[in-house]
Amino acid sequence: METLKVEVWRGGAEGAYQRFEVPRRESQTVLDVVTYIQRFVDSTLAYRFACRVGMCGSCAMTVNGVPRWTCRTHVDKVAREGSLTLAPLANMPVVRDLVADMREFFDKWGRARGQFSPTRTRHQEFAKVDPRTPERREADAAIECIGCGVCYAACDVVKWNREYLGPAALNRAWTLQNDVRDGARHERLDAVSGDAGCHSCHTHMSCTEFCPKHLSPTRSIAGLKRESLWSLLHARGGKP
Amino acid sequence: MRDARAELFLWAAQRVTAAFLAVFVLVHLATIVYAVRGGLTAAEILARTHSSLAIPIFYAVFVLAASIHGAIGLRNIAAEWLGWRGASANAAVSLAGLALLALGLRAVLAVSA
Numbered sequence: 437m438e439t440l441k442v443e444v445w446r447g448g449a450e451g452a453y454q455r456f457e458v459p460r461r462e463s464q465t466v467l468d469v470v471t472y473i474q475r476f477v478d479s480t481l482a483y484r485f486a487c488r489v490g491m492c493g494s495c496a497m498t499v500n501g502v503p504r505w506t507c508r509t510h511v512d513k514v515a516r517e518g519s520l521t522l523a524p525l526a527n528m529p530v531v532r533d534l535v536a537d538m539r540e541f542f543d544k545w546g547r548a549r550g551q552f553s554p555t556r557t558r559h560q561e562f563a564k565v566d567p568r569t570p571e572r573r574e575a576d577a578a579i580e581c582i583g584c585g586v587c588y589a590a591c592d593v594v595k596w597n598r599e600y601l602g603p604a605a606l607n608r609a610w611t612l613q614n615d616v617r618d619g620a621r622h623e624r625l626d627a628v629s630g631d632a633g634c635h636s637c638h639t640h641m642s643c644t645e646f647c648p649k650h651l652s653p654t655r656s657i658a659g660l661k662r663e664s665l666w667s668l669l670h671a672r673g674g675k676p
Numbered sequence: 677m678r679d680a681r682a683e684l685f686l687w688a689a690q691r692v693t694a695a696f697l698a699v700f701v702l703v704h705l706a707t708i709v710y711a712v713r714g715g716l717t718a719a720e721i722l723a724r725t726h727s728s729l730a731i732p733i734f735y736a737v738f739v740l741a742a743s744i745h746g747a748i749g750l751r752n753i754a755a756e757w758l759g760w761r762g763a764s765a766n767a768a769v770s771l772a773g774l775a776l777l778a779l780g781l782r783a784v785l786a787v788s789a
Contacts (some may be wrong), residue, residue: 596756630683631755664684665691
């Protein structure tokens with residue numbers, strides 16, 4: 437039977453790769469490979485997954501040096517000469533084995549004011565938002581993020597500056613800046629400005645290159661830069 | 677929040693000076709190409725720079741834009757490549773910017789009438 441040679445990171449920040457042999461199957465995903473190891477070879481292997489169908493954003497790992505969602509990544513596409521190297525996501529602390537600590541990643545969504553700030557109460561009329569308006573189109577183009585952390589792991593600026601909010605948090609902020617129901621756009625623009633914010637982006641576009649949902653955080657970050665420039669020219673005027 | 681506004685201002689200043697520099701460099705290069713066609717002498721250059729006030733003003737603004745742009749760029753490099761941030765980094769790059777400005781303006785003054 438054809439087998440796959442798999443190097444898997446074991447341990448925390450300090451650790452080493454361990455070699456496993458896994459039977460090769462048709463239409464096998466990288467997550468299938470990890471699950472096989474955990475079920476049939478070494479039950480102490482730690483990894484994270486939930487939905488297995490590309491919705492939840494739990495199973496991202498570094499596969500042959502590249503961040504990927506493993507449940508939708510076929511071994512056929514990524515194996516190099518019948519071998520795979522698996523590690524936890526980069527730019528995040530390692531909990532154990534293939535599990536990265538995503539707390540900092542999600543805390544930054546909060547710091548980028550990724551929370552919706554309502555302007556109406558439940559006693560008022562529903563807001564009617566026309567999907568054809570330019571604002572709603574901008575928001576819709578960026579809204580499908582599943583929070584997998586692939587963009588964050590791929591980002592050079594995060595590597596250089598641990599405070600940098602990162603592509604996913606800034607992308608989230610951009611969707612809210614384009615939400616006509618939101619009431620905290622000035623505050624959010626302040627939150628995403630500065631050394632840790634959108635102005636530090638170098639437009640390397642690694643986030644856009646690797647986003648499994650084919651979103652473009654680079655575009656969202658450029659939008660935030662543009663909007664902040666307008667706010668400077670209009671002295672707190674917000675959108676022109 | 678004040679910090680965020682200050683950072684935003686520096687970011688915008690670097691973009692605006694970059695836009696100026698793009699034009700200045702093109703005008704500067706075009707002038708050089710035009711000026712050296714008949715050979716190059718110090719007397720000829722000085723005759724041209726003395727001929728009008730527009731030339732020293734052009735180069736004074738050029739120098740100002742370059743020193744602002746360069747100082748902010750150095751600040752970013754210090755922060756990202758050396759992890760050097762804060763008051764000491766700001767002081768160092770301000771000094772570098774002022775030095776560039778002084779050197780440049782000295783050269784502009786030297787060729788002005």
